Structures are given as C-alpha cells and as structure tokens.
Amino acid sequence: MTKHPRGPRLALWAALGLVLIVAALWAAVWALNVRGESPMPAGDAAPFVATPQQVERGAYLARAGNCAGCHTARGGAAYAGGLAIETPFGTVFSSNLTPDPATGLGRWSAAHFWRAMHHGRSMDGRLLYPAFPYTDYTLVTREDSDALFAYLRSLPPVAQARPAHALRFPYDTQAALAVWRALYFEPARFEPEADRPADWNRGAYLVRGLGHCSACHTQRNALGASDLGLPLGGGLIPVQNWYAPSLRSADEAGVAEWSTQDVVDLLKTGRSARGSAMGPMAEVVARSTQHLNDADLNAMAVYLQSLPQHGARRPRAAQADVAAAGPADSRGAKLYEQHCAQCHGPAGEGAAGLYPPLAGNRAVSMDSAANLIRIVQGGGYLPATAGNPRPFGMPPFAHVLDEADTAAVLSYVRGAWGNDAAPVTPLEVLRLRPGALR
Missing domain, CATH: 1.10.760.10 (Cytochrome c-like domain)
Structure with missing residues (x-):
C-alpha cells in the first residue's frame, strides 16, 4: 500500500502559515508607524523664510521645551548636540539643532522638522528614539513647530556630527523601535476642551506638550514606555535614580491645595512658601520655566491644580508636636x-x-x-x-x-x-x- 507524505506537507503548510502570520504582523507594525503621516514633497523643498516674529516666538518656545538642556553638551556650543543621555538600554546622543548643512538642520525643511516633532522621524525617514520626547511633542501645533524651526535656523551653524548611539541589541535596530512605536506611540493633536477656560487649556498644552512633564513625572514600564493609565502619577527617572513625585498626590507633589501664586513662585524662582525645587526639577526651573511669562506660568499652575488627586492624604505633624x-x-x-x-x-x-x-x-x-x-x-x-x-x-x-x-x-x-x-x-x-x- 502506498503511503502519502502527509508529514512533509503539514510541515510545509505550517511554515507557510507562520510566514503569513509574521508578514501580517509586520504589515500591522508598518501601518501603525505611518498612520497619520502625509507624503513628504518630492524634490527640493521651497526655501524657508522666517519672520522676526517667528524667530522671537521660537526662542521663547525653545526655552519652554528646555531644548538646550538636552541638545547642548557640557562645554559645547549651544544646541550643537552631542550630550550623552543614559538609558536602561544604552546611551543615546542628542542631535545637532544648529543650521549646519552637513551635521545639523541646514538641509531640513519646515515640513521635515514638523514630521520629527509630530511623528518622530528624521529627515531621511528613520525612526527617532523616544529619548527625544516626540511622544509629548506630537501635541505641539504646526505653527509653534514652524516658529521653533525659525529660531533654530537663526542660530550660528556649528559643524559637529552626532556620535553614534551605543545601544544594546536589539534596541539598536529600527525593527525593534518600529515594534515599540506600534505598541506605545500614536501621533496626536492638542484639542482644547470647550468647557474649560482659556488659561486651563493653555496650561494643559504647555504641560502635556512642549513642557513634556510626563517624561519624568510618569512611571515607565520595562520597555521604557510611560504608563498612560496614570499620567503625571510619579516615577523613578531611569539611571539618574531621582524620583519625580506624583503631581496627582497631596502626599507627593500635588498642588491642588496650594495657591496659584505659590505654584507660579516655584516655577519662576525655584522656591515658594510651600516647597522648593532640587535635582532635575531645579534644572528645569533654571533653564526653562523661570524664563516663561507670568501668563503662561499662571496657566500651568491652573492646570496642575486641577489634576485629580489620588490616594488618601497622610496626616502631617502639628507644629506643637x-x-x-x-x-x-x-x-x-x-x-x-x-x-x-x-x-x-x-x-x-x-x-x-x-x-x-x-x-x-x-x-x-x-x-x-x-x-x-x-x-x-x-x-x-x-x-x-x-x-x-x-x-x-x-x-x-x-x-x-x-x-x-x-x-x-x-x-x-x-x-x-x-x-x-x-x-x-x-x-x-x-x-x-x-x-x-x-
């Protein structure tokens, strides 16, 4: 009696099925990574002509985002990059934001810069590592993105190539980054809430977007993604081992019971009647929030005071005790x-x-x-x-x-x-x- 070679056929079908599953998963990852993106214009982009008002506005926004804090190496030229950022997965080096054509933004268009801010892609289409917090910057408006670009293009060009990242395998691959983004990143836009006052919406835009407060004040999982279940709920800053306290807890850094002026004082001077800023927050105040105008500081305070508070407040010692x-x-x-x-x-x-x-x-x-x-x-x-x-x-x-x-x-x-x-x-x-x- 002739036997049918069922075993090899089953193995072939199983292998084919596995290939199809992998292909389908990769197609899903690809689709999730390009969602919301528009094709970049073909050929040379039109020259970017900035107005003085855009440059001035961009300089202010760069301070609001503390861009120099990461894109300036100690002893190096401002915004020329090269700062080593230690992560649990290895070392990432910040990029050169000056308009040098070979190593900076000199050949970028405003559309390229917008894509980096909103979608987390470099000029050549490479996926950017989220050490650059595009997961927050995705909320920045195109108008503000263009103003930032105008300011950066006004800086003196500095020829300084970014050192190669030193990440462990597989974190150093675009494939791994694509999977991470498919799981944890979706481009978004800031949508003002109609039932909230204008200063609350302005504060929400600054805190959630350019201020990227969640980058420190939100717990991260084993793959470095923020816990979106409780944004601003506090978290240990990887490698630095400073704890960014919860902005949603009166026992940590919640300010719901503070006066608005106390919050503004803390952001503007680093000290208020209710607390003071040390560690990484002291750097944020020194490089960023002290330079913001009172209207924006007040708006941030209003938003932070509105955050729902979680957990029972621990009783405090009375002065007599x-x-x-x-x-x-x-x-x-x-x-x-x-x-x-x-x-x-x-x-x-x-x-x-x-x-x-x-x-x-x-x-x-x-x-x-x-x-x-x-x-x-x-x-x-x-x-x-x-x-x-x-x-x-x-x-x-x-x-x-x-x-x-x-x-x-x-x-x-x-x-x-x-x-x-x-x-x-x-x-x-x-x-x-x-x-x-x-």
Missing part, C-alpha cells in the same frame, strides 16, 4: 545632631527662607526615599534664578556618611517629629545611587 522625635540615643539621632541640626534645627523645624523644615515635610515622608538619598549623598541645590539669585544649598555628605550611616540618619528623620515614613536600608541607598542598576 515637632519636638516629639524618635529615640534620642539612636545612631540616626546622633548623626542628625552632628551633621544636620545646625541648619534644619534640633526638632526639624528648619529656618524660614533658608533651610526647609523636615518635620511634616512631604518630601521627607514620601514612600520613595530616592530623592533624600540623592540629596544626602550628592547635595541638594536650588536653582539660581532672577527671583532667587543666591539660593542656599546643602553640601554632599557621601564622603562623610557611608551607606549604613545614610540609611540610619534618613530612617531617623523619616520617623521623627510626627513623620511616619518607612525606614531606609543600606541596600536601598546602594540601589538608588546614580547609575546603579535596580
């Missing part, structure tokens, strides 16, 4: 008395206008102790601004306090004078140092 500290003979108490009490007071009361109180301070009692560890180890500095040109700062203590000492003094502070936060362990101090793997 600040003397009730933890065990006076503890190691942490002795370290605090030796190194901290001179500025922050024996009862954590601080000094008005100089040193912040630690008793009842939500920055002390947040669940995450990352920022306290960074400040004790590396120092804490407010930004120098026009409204606060000579800020007081805290020196680093890494050369004085080891991991165990840092954990001890922070555990004491987080449990003293009515504070009720969890203690800190030496292992936590090790894990939350800059660049430490988690």
Whole structure:
C-alpha cells in the first residue's frame, strides 16, 4: 500500500502559515508607524523664510521645551548636540539643532522638522528614539513647530556630527523601535476642551506638550514606555535614580491645595512658601520655566491644580508636636545632631527662607526615599534664578556618611517629629545611587 507524505506537507503548510502570520504582523507594525503621516514633497523643498516674529516666538518656545538642556553638551556650543543621555538600554546622543548643512538642520525643511516633532522621524525617514520626547511633542501645533524651526535656523551653524548611539541589541535596530512605536506611540493633536477656560487649556498644552512633564513625572514600564493609565502619577527617572513625585498626590507633589501664586513662585524662582525645587526639577526651573511669562506660568499652575488627586492624604505633624522625635540615643539621632541640626534645627523645624523644615515635610515622608538619598549623598541645590539669585544649598555628605550611616540618619528623620515614613536600608541607598542598576 502506498503511503502519502502527509508529514512533509503539514510541515510545509505550517511554515507557510507562520510566514503569513509574521508578514501580517509586520504589515500591522508598518501601518501603525505611518498612520497619520502625509507624503513628504518630492524634490527640493521651497526655501524657508522666517519672520522676526517667528524667530522671537521660537526662542521663547525653545526655552519652554528646555531644548538646550538636552541638545547642548557640557562645554559645547549651544544646541550643537552631542550630550550623552543614559538609558536602561544604552546611551543615546542628542542631535545637532544648529543650521549646519552637513551635521545639523541646514538641509531640513519646515515640513521635515514638523514630521520629527509630530511623528518622530528624521529627515531621511528613520525612526527617532523616544529619548527625544516626540511622544509629548506630537501635541505641539504646526505653527509653534514652524516658529521653533525659525529660531533654530537663526542660530550660528556649528559643524559637529552626532556620535553614534551605543545601544544594546536589539534596541539598536529600527525593527525593534518600529515594534515599540506600534505598541506605545500614536501621533496626536492638542484639542482644547470647550468647557474649560482659556488659561486651563493653555496650561494643559504647555504641560502635556512642549513642557513634556510626563517624561519624568510618569512611571515607565520595562520597555521604557510611560504608563498612560496614570499620567503625571510619579516615577523613578531611569539611571539618574531621582524620583519625580506624583503631581496627582497631596502626599507627593500635588498642588491642588496650594495657591496659584505659590505654584507660579516655584516655577519662576525655584522656591515658594510651600516647597522648593532640587535635582532635575531645579534644572528645569533654571533653564526653562523661570524664563516663561507670568501668563503662561499662571496657566500651568491652573492646570496642575486641577489634576485629580489620588490616594488618601497622610496626616502631617502639628507644629506643637515637632519636638516629639524618635529615640534620642539612636545612631540616626546622633548623626542628625552632628551633621544636620545646625541648619534644619534640633526638632526639624528648619529656618524660614533658608533651610526647609523636615518635620511634616512631604518630601521627607514620601514612600520613595530616592530623592533624600540623592540629596544626602550628592547635595541638594536650588536653582539660581532672577527671583532667587543666591539660593542656599546643602553640601554632599557621601564622603562623610557611608551607606549604613545614610540609611540610619534618613530612617531617623523619616520617623521623627510626627513623620511616619518607612525606614531606609543600606541596600536601598546602594540601589538608588546614580547609575546603579535596580
């Protein structure tokens, strides 16, 4: 009896089916990556002629987006790129935004620049890495994009090629980036909400778009995508290991209960009656928000104050209770008395206008102790601004306090004078140092 070769045929059909499935998935990835894009005009684009008003407007918007913060290497020319941006997947280098024709934007058109902002593509069509926050900049209007381009084209050209990215496989491939974008990115436009006042909509546009506040203040998943389930809900900044506190929690950085003026003061000077800016936020204030006009700062404050607050607020220590500290003979108490009490007071009361109180301070009692560890180890500095040109700062203590000492003094502070936060362990101090793997 003749046997039919069913086995080989089944294997062939299975292989063919697998190929078709892969092809269908890749077609879906491709379609998701080009959705909303218009074909670029063929041939040479018409020369871009900017008005003085556009250039002036673009300079303002560049400060609002803190573009120089990432596109200027230390000691390098402004906007010439080359800054190394460390990520969990390797190192990305920022690009040259000056109008140099060989290494910068000299051969770009306004349409190319708009596509980069709105769709995350380079002039040659390559997909850009989201270290450039086009996931937020996609909300920027074409008018503002053109103004930014006009300003950048007005800069002195600097011939400086971008160093090659140093990413691990497969993150260094366009295929992996295309899959990431298919999963986590969709071009969008800012749509004002008709039932909201004009200043709220302006604030929402700045915070969600050019301000790209979600880039730090939103938790990221294992693939580096922001958790859109709770935007601005707080998150640890990868590699830097600073914690950007939740703007939706009164126990962290929510400002719903602040006055609008207190929020404006913080963004304009780095200090207000209710708090101060340190770490990465101090850089944002110094390079960006202090340069914004009062109308935009007020609009951002109005929007931030409107964010729904999540979680139960932790009770704060009453002023009468600040003397009730933890065990006076503890190691942490002795370290605090030796190194901290001179500025922050024996009862954590601080000094008005100089040193912040630690008793009842939500920055002390947040669940995450990352920022306290960074400040004790590396120092804490407010930004120098026009409204606060000579800020007081805290020196680093890494050369004085080891991991165990840092954990001890922070555990004491987080449990003293009515504070009720969890203690800190030496292992936590090790894990939350800059660049430490988690």
